Amino acid sequence: MSTASNDLRLANTMKALVKAHARTGLWMQNEPIPEIGVDDVLIKINKTGICGTDVHIWNWDEWAANTVPVPLITGHEFAGVIVDMGSHVEGLTIGQRVSGEGHLVGKESRQSRAGKFHLDPETRGIGVNEHGAFAQYLKLNAFNVIQLPDEISDDIGAILDPLGNAVHTALSFDLLSEDVLVTGAGPIGIMAAAVARHAGARNVVITDVNDDRLTLASQVADVVPVNVARQDLKDVSVKMGLKQGFDIGLEMSGNQAALDQMVESLVMGGRIAMLGIPPGKSPVDWSRIVFKAITIKGVYGREIFETWYKMITMLQNGLDVSGVITHRFPVQDFEEGFRQMIGGSSGKVVLDWTGV
Numbered sequence: 001m002s003t004a005s006n007d008l009r010l011a012n013t014m015k016a017l018v019k020a021h022a023r024t025g026l027w028m029q030n031e032p033i034p035e036i037g038v039d040d041v042l043i044k045i046n047k048t049g050i051c052g053t054d055v056h057i058w059n060w061d062e063w064a065a066n067t068v069p070v071p072l073i074t075g076h077e078f079a080g081v082i083v084d085m086g087s088h089v090e091g092l093t094i095g096q097r098v099s100g101e102g103h104l105v106g107k108e109s110r111q112s113r114a115g116k117f118h119l120d121p122e123t124r125g126i127g128v129n130e131h132g133a134f135a136q137y138l139k140l141n142a143f144n145v146i147q148l149p150d151e152i153s154d155d156i157g158a159i160l161d162p163l164g165n166a167v168h169t170a171l172s173f174d175l176l177s178e179d180v181l182v183t184g185a186g187p188i189g190i191m192a193a194a195v196a197r198h199a200g201a202r203n204v205v206i207t208d209v210n211d212d213r214l215t216l217a218s219q220v221a222d223v224v225p226v227n228v229a230r231q232d233l234k235d236v237s238v239k240m241g242l243k244q245g246f247d248i249g250l251e252m253s254g255n256q257a258a259l260d261q262m263v264e265s266l267v268m269g270g271r272i273a274m275l276g277i278p279p280g281k282s283p284v285d286w287s288r289i290v291f292k293a294i295t296i297k298g299v300y301g302r303e304i305f306e307t308w309y310k311m312i313t314m315l316q317n318g319l320d321v322s323g324v325i326t327h328r329f330p331v332q333d334f335e336e337g338f339r340q341m342i343g344g345s346s347g348k349v350v351l352d353w354t355g356v
């Protein structure tokens, strides 16, 4: 084969992290560069974030095995540059730095037609149901593209998806002057705490049982970290001068004990935004919730596109979550990146695709 035809063939393939087999792991392999339709853009990926969802897919747990088709290019947290676009695409340009909403929504449901795209029951996810962003190139509907302003780096661009979860959860209720309890100091919990602070909360307490995560939380945001394995949350809140308890709870852990403690720690009429996913059918003391007149809101994804607007504006206006990125690797070292994530003490792990 001549060098020229080799080049041509290489030009049509790309490296991608693929769920190639129905077992633990991901595999870096050559895949065809996606062909775009008239409404799509082709994005050359610079950076990607590893999500808890990707860890589920890596581990091939029950959820992943029931949800993810094999083979599939994984990943949904990304920043990159538009390198090609379909003939119907307007308002975007080649060379523009972008991220994007990874939930692909329909236009037919009542919710979508009301403009509540994040509630569309037909939603499909890139990197979960459709080919994703752990690749040199991603095809994305232009509707889902988010332009990145110059002051937002590719690293931050690659974590806007989980920051969006944090923003959506934190802004579920008015936080101004309120005392806020965040349960779970994973990356999204930490970012939600930072957002609560930025949005004007009076006190923000974040709980976990992992000291590494709590240390990271106090480095990233002006919050009070509490290790509930050792410290009594009630003591902490009394010392802070809280008379009845916390006004708002942001449940980010999916941990039954954390939710129980949150209900216990809230004021009468308190409000809970719940992003953490409890395992299976978890027991809940409903009478406690009823008698305390507590409101619970389930949170899914990001509001499309109001959350994106708010988060980019906050980032341009003093919100700094850059410290939540604790590890950066060239994508060739993706196995080490996943090892850090599975270890449970890292913040966000960002993979760099620019050197592929």
Ligand SMILES: [Zn+2]
Pocket (backbone or CB within 6 Å): 051, 052, 053, 076, 077, 161, 162
């Ligand atoms: Zn994610």
